[in-house]
Amino acid sequence: MQLRRVSILGVGLLGGSIGLAVRERIQGCRVVGYGHRAQTLRDALQVGALDEAYEAPGEAVRGADLVIVCTPVGLIPSLLEQIAGDLAQGAIVTDVGSTKRSIVAAAEKALPRGVHFVGSHPMAGSEKRGVQFARADLFERAVCITTPTERTSESALGKVESFWQVLGMRTTRLSPDEHDRLLADVSHLPHIVAAALVAMQEDAAFNLCGKGFVDVTRIAGGDAGLWRDILLDNRDNVRRSITRLGEEMKRLETLLETGQSDALAKWLRDAAERRQHMLERKQPDE
């Protein structure tokens, strides 16, 4: 599809980076955006992430071929309702939310016939916030998960996947349920654990933090409001993940308690090797 007009709702780090990438990579496409603060829109125009900026979402989506919702997870459902009446026939809507069940359900409910929704979760980002940190190459070599349902148009799905591929991403498909379950394990739980490792430390321990601790807890520096929304929205899966981690810790504790030296070394070695395989599979070209 030749995109003529891409609309970005919410121009923070992700939305801004999408804008920069589209303006750099898709010839003849106009990038328009909505933000609820005038200053953010001025910044987005200034860094070159947008061609046009609007303070009303309905205006920003008018005539767009592709609309990408980039606001925090908690705001997406109401925003979809707001824009429903302003979307062009045949428009494709996607999002960048870190949870998918509630967003996909809200979109399929809110959007009119003739508009196609495809859930997306581009797994790129940083602890940094704001359009001033936007980078056109933010998405390169990262994975974008799309979450089609039985109601998803195959053609719209293909177009959304092509879009992320143009931005440098590898795409993969999961159901919204599967997405939220796996992401609880691989993303939401690690975030909680990182924060809990910080929260539990005595002050005296902080002077002793080495590089290991700094790395383990890096993601705990993320935005609290964004993560609150993600964790609450996915709380059933997150609680299941917490339980599963507790079971794994219990296994390890039993090995320690009973002094099973060989089994303990094997447990540690298996984890190190499994991680190494993951890295090799993940980054074949790096």
Next chain:
Amino acid sequence: MQLRRVSILGVGLLGGSIGLAVRERIQGCRVVGYGHRAQTLRDALQVGALDEAYEAPGEAVRGADLVIVCTPVGLIPSLLEQIAGDLAQGAIVTDVGSTKRSIVAAAEKALPRGVHFVGSHPMAGSEKRGVQFARADLFERAVCITTPTERTSESALGKVESFWQVLGMRTTRLSPDEHDRLLADVSHLPHIVAAALVAMQEDAAFNLCGKGFVDVTRIAGGDAGLWRDILLDNRDNVRRSITRLGEEMKRLETLLETGQSDALAKWLRDAAERRQHMLERKQPDE
């Protein structure tokens, strides 16, 4: 003190890096080393970490002013017994072990009168192993904990601290008990958690790993044998740390369960801010 002869027992990453740093920074000091594999000693000589190499620890410590035991934690007590009869009167012995209670107790028992032991834990390193990764600047700006007891000579303690400072470290003192308790929280527990986060993942989740997961689990790549020794040696404290983390996770789970949105955001924000303060305090000059 003008060091004339420093003896390094175990020339892996840490021992090798000490050797490189001493040869670079302490004029007129000879660096001798022991390793139980001939190939390791040849490598250590080749990278310039040692002036002389011995395959027997007793020979390597003869005439040394300062002996630094750099073998894995589990081997330190028996090595101290082996060298006890070969140490010069007035020699100072220290180590780089990641646990301190058992090592300090073993040293105070094994070493003869007229030889001074000071426990050290230089908190530097990497997941890499072996003298081929040794670097003279490995210790710069990192913290070295010394663990004096009532039997420690104040003068020997001062000399060991000066030594680490010459290598670029900041030194701080803790009792062996306090060291092992705090390190369980800030180092041993994060290692276990990183490995457990890898161990619990379904295969399908690995394709979805982002940079966050790679960072959180980086330390799980460490050497299994070394970590087995550390965890078993400090198992009482490690189990206490596991329990404390479980309590913190339980607090978070309750916030999720009861949907306490504001309290959840505060918990996340407090962790992010506390980590930020830690980084600022830790690295004033970086």
